Amino acid sequence: MDHNHTTSYIIADYITDIFDFLNVILNLVNPYQSPTRFWMGPRLVVAVKDPNQLQIVLQSSKITTKGFFYRFLEPFLGKGLFTSSGITHKTHRKLLQPLFSQRMIEGYCHLFQKHAAKFVERMRPHAGGPEFDVMLYLQNSAFENTMDVLLEDKNEHSIDYKDVPQFIKRFYNIAFTRFRYVWLHWNYLFQKSSLFKDQAYMKIIASTMIEEIMYKRLPEIIERIKNNKMSTSDDLRVPSMLEQIAVMIYNDPNCLTVQNCIDHLMTLMATGQDTYSTTVAFTCMMLGAHPDIQNLAVKELRDVVGDKKSLDMDDVSKLKYLEMCIKETLRLFPVAPFVLRETTEDFQLGKITIPKNVTVLIGIYFVHRDPTLWERPNEFYPDHFQPEAVSKRHPYAYIPFSAGPRRCIAQQYSYTQLKVTLGAILLHYELECQRKVEDIKLTSDISVRPLCGYLIKIKERV
Numbered sequence: 001m002d003h004n005h006t007t008s009y010i011i012a013d014y015i016t017d018i019f020d021f022l023n024v025i026l027n028l029v030n031p032y033q034s035p036t037r038f039w040m041g042p043r044l045v046v047a048v049k050d051p052n053q054l055q056i057v058l059q060s061s062k063i064t065t066k067g068f069f070y071r072f073l074e075p076f077l078g079k080g081l082f083t084s085s086g087i088t089h090k091t092h093r094k095l096l097q098p099l100f101s102q103r104m105i106e107g108y109c110h111l112f113q114k115h116a117a118k119f120v121e122r123m124r125p126h127a128g129g130p131e132f133d134v135m136l137y138l139q140n141s142a143f144e145n146t147m148d149v150l151l152e153d154k155n156e157h158s159i160d161y162k163d164v165p166q167f168i169k170r171f172y173n174i175a176f177t178r179f180r181y182v183w184l185h186w187n188y189l190f191q192k193s194s195l196f197k198d199q200a201y202m203k204i205i206a207s208t209m210i211e212e213i214m215y216k217r218l219p220e221i222i223e224r225i226k227n228n229k230m231s232t233s234d235d236l237r238v239p240s241m242l243e244q245i246a247v248m249i250y251n252d253p254n255c256l257t258v259q260n261c262i263d264h265l266m267t268l269m270a271t272g273q274d275t276y277s278t279t280v281a282f283t284c285m286m287l288g289a290h291p292d293i294q295n296l297a298v299k300e301l302r303d304v305v306g307d308k309k310s311l312d313m314d315d316v317s318k319l320k321y322l323e324m325c326i327k328e329t330l331r332l333f334p335v336a337p338f339v340l341r342e343t344t345e346d347f348q349l350g351k352i353t354i355p356k357n358v359t360v361l362i363g364i365y366f367v368h369r370d371p372t373l374w375e376r377p378n379e380f381y382p383d384h385f386q387p388e389a390v391s392k393r394h395p396y397a398y399i400p401f402s403a404g405p406r407r408c409i410a411q412q413y414s415y416t417q418l419k420v421t422l423g424a425i426l427l428h429y430e431l432e433c434q435r436k437v438e439d440i441k442l443t444s445d446i447s448v449r450p451l452c453g454y455l456i457k458i459k460e461r462v
């Protein structure tokens, strides 16, 4: 690799002493041109933040192996889509892609509406009151919504599972702690820690829950498949994801093992919640802090939705301004500020050769706030996503869902779910937030988090 790009060498202890990982990485990488490199304990990390270079890395099929950090997610997610690599990932991705097709998303929309309405009601006691952390309600709502889409689960499971949404957060936190504290990379030391015990306990509860619901649902689903009758229950306009997976296995019993199914369901459950809830929460904060922008979003909603109090699929595609607000939120507060890859052979990045066995850090957060790419990089300014501005910008300047073969499988699903939820919130409440972008101090584990919490005030909308 070209040594002119060498920047900083850090030793393991340096990074572990500092709580604020996001800012550690920002300070290490920001002053230098891309790509830049640093050591994390014994590992060489190459950070990429230039959109042309990001395009080369993300589009390449030679660098799709997830970084070493993802090994710490495996105890919970198994070998699901998020953590697997190589041919397994490629074939399973192809199998699961139809679960997120436009037709399926249209079917799930009905469930998104149901859970958005429930969420709006849960917040009602706060209307007219002081500020509160909206995540208190979002976490459970995200969990119930995901379980409904995945497993046709009506949230009737035993009381023992009420903590699972909290476990998912805690689990990410443990994986991230392992990442930060280099000595916990070694299984031997990790297994001596209390984190290991916590992780094992949470894993047992969560996977028992998934298996219990799965086996409860399966006889009915198999009966439907045998009778050639896909789901027509009142609540489901399309089959649940479990039912679609069962049909695949019915047609080709070798396509997935039972363990594959459990791993995929665990992965979709865990990836589907935190992403959705943090984006809804940050968007509420941003709209609350910018009443003029909120008014524009509400005007568009009223024009599209008319007198209705919820949104259907036709409405969703017309809400262009609300989508711009969501995109701007994901620009400033990307769910994944960095993603990691591992080189399995020497990789050519323009004139630079990145050697084998190096971690490549894909700097989503950097490119999203690059002043050479954005008119107002540190402000909430949805007009960044006016079609004309988008057409002039580098396509890899904005990659909240990543891009290429390892991009998020649920991008369209997420925009639909987010618009349905935020639309319902805005139709019922006026949002207020006292913090603008510059007042929100961020930290990160696997995702970016506001140190102050997701604090907003709500008032009934007249």
Ligand code: HEM
Residues within 6 Å of the ligand: 081, 082, 093, 267, 268, 271, 272, 273, 275, 276, 279, 330, 334, 335, 336, 339, 340, 400, 401, 402, 405, 406, 407, 408, 409, 410, 413, 414
């Ligand atoms: C605001 C919403 C979301 C954002 C911003 C987001 C972002 C991302 C990003 C950046 C990646 C790439 C991660 C990496 O390379 O390490 C990813 C992958 C993935 N996401 Fe999402 N995600 C969102 C919602 C969801 C939802 C709702 C689901 C599931 C229901 C989901 C499932 C997945 C899966 C399975 C992968 C792995 C894909 C693969 O490697 O083939 N995501 N997501």
